[in-house]
Amino acid sequence: MQYIKLGTTGLDVSPIAVGAMTYGEPDRGHPVWSLGEEASRPLIKHAVEAGINFFDTANMYSQGSSEEILGRALRDFADRDDVVIATKLRHPMRSGPNGKGLSRKAIMTEVDHSLTRLGTDYIDLYQVHRNDHTTPLEETLEALHDLVKAGKVRYLGASSMHAWEFAKALHLQKANGWARFVSMQHHYNLLAREEERETIPLALDEGVGTIIWSPLARGRLARGSDDAKATARSRNDGFADMLYTSLTEQSDRAIIDAVGQVAKSRGVTRAQIALAWLRNNPVVTAPLVGASSTRQIDDAVASLDITLTDDEIRTLENPYTPRYDFQGISDDAELQAIMARLPGFTTAA
Numbered sequence: 001m002q003y004i005k006l007g008t009t010g011l012d013v014s015p016i017a018v019g020a021m022t023y024g025e026p027d028r029g030h031p032v033w034s035l036g037e038e039a040s041r042p043l044i045k046h047a048v049e050a051g052i053n054f055f056d057t058a059n060m061y062s063q064g065s066s067e068e069i070l071g072r073a074l075r076d077f078a079d080r081d082d083v084v085i086a087t088k089l090r091h092p093m094r095s096g097p098n099g100k101g102l103s104r105k106a107i108m109t110e111v112d113h114s115l116t117r118l119g120t121d122y123i124d125l126y127q128v129h130r131n132d133h134t135t136p137l138e139e140t141l142e143a144l145h146d147l148v149k150a151g152k153v154r155y156l157g158a159s160s161m162h163a164w165e166f167a168k169a170l171h172l173q174k175a176n177g178w179a180r181f182v183s184m185q186h187h188y189n190l191l192a193r194e195e196e197r198e199t200i201p202l203a204l205d206e207g208v209g210t211i212i213w214s215p216l217a218r219g220r221l222a223r224g225s226d227d228a229k230a231t232a233r234s235r236n237d238g239f240a241d242m243l244y245t246s247l248t249e250q251s252d253r254a255i256i257d258a259v260g261q262v263a264k265s266r267g268v269t270r271a272q273i274a275l276a277w278l279r280n281n282p283v284v285t286a287p288l289v290g291a292s293s294t295r296q297i298d299d300a301v302a303s304l305d306i307t308l309t310d311d312e313i314r315t316l317e318n319p320y321t322p323r324y325d326f327q328g329i330s331d332d333a334e335l336q337a338i339m340a341r342l343p344g345f346t347t348a349a
Helices: 037-049 061-077 104-118 137-149 163-176 199-206 238-243 246-266 270-278 294-305 310-317 332-340
Strands: 017-019 054-056 084-089 123-128 153-159 181-187 209-213 284-289
Touching: 037 061, 037 294, 061 084, 061 104, 084 104, 104 123, 104 137, 123 137, 123 181, 137 153, 137 163, 163 181, 163 199, 181 199, 199 209, 246 270, 246 310, 270 284, 270 294, 270 310, 284 294
Parallel strands: 017 054, 017 284, 054 084, 084 123, 123 153, 153 181, 181 209, 209 284
Antiparallel strands: none
């Protein structure tokens, strides 16, 4: 494994990260497709043995169970000084006041809960899980800075903001001498390239590393266009139905078919091609691979050995058509209002 730096930091991370949303007790999260501890541990161990040192989770994943499972596995299978543990906060963790959001109170409370669940003294990368429009940005940023100065957090990251919001945050951090966001986690893959308009150029200009969620478009790029609902998760993922709608079906099918064409010509899997394409963008640090099998981890690692030709890249990219960007949407009412303006837009029941 050849490690790379996260953005302009000195932090060494593997160019493949494990997304731990898959790992969590089913009775605390996603009963249809999340994996309990017994099934999760061999996969985390396999990733460590493959050289992967970058693991991403969130406090909300299976209501903390993901952090617990990941923390125990990494204590058993890895050297804490070698691995990079990333987690996130913002979404509801309990009912009642101050149970969610990015207020100073919520941040100071949730970081301690995450540290306890992870069984560690510090978090390598602490990320805001989308913006909180009910809290002044300055309050959030100063509280996050205080976590770094207290030694509870090493680096700060953001996720899925509008480019102008992220630019404002970076400006405030610089103006006030606060620890800055060193990474942006966003939705980017061959079926969703809207971040190329603003956020990716901003990250490149600011020296911010990007971490990619849903790099395989919820598995769509790893399967044929007729197999979009081939797994238990894909059949029960309303969020994916929102991200990849029938409005772009013709374009999406052409892209998925192109991935299959390139993969067949090289004798590799579709997933390897889709992940190799991401590495063509210099701002991409690592895709988050939510592996539910060792084969998926091996595919991700194998993708690092593939360098696509210019002709292959054109084949993969040419069918793309623009679509609505949901990146910065963090409010359900705002999302519903947008969806109501899109003729023919539906989500799974």
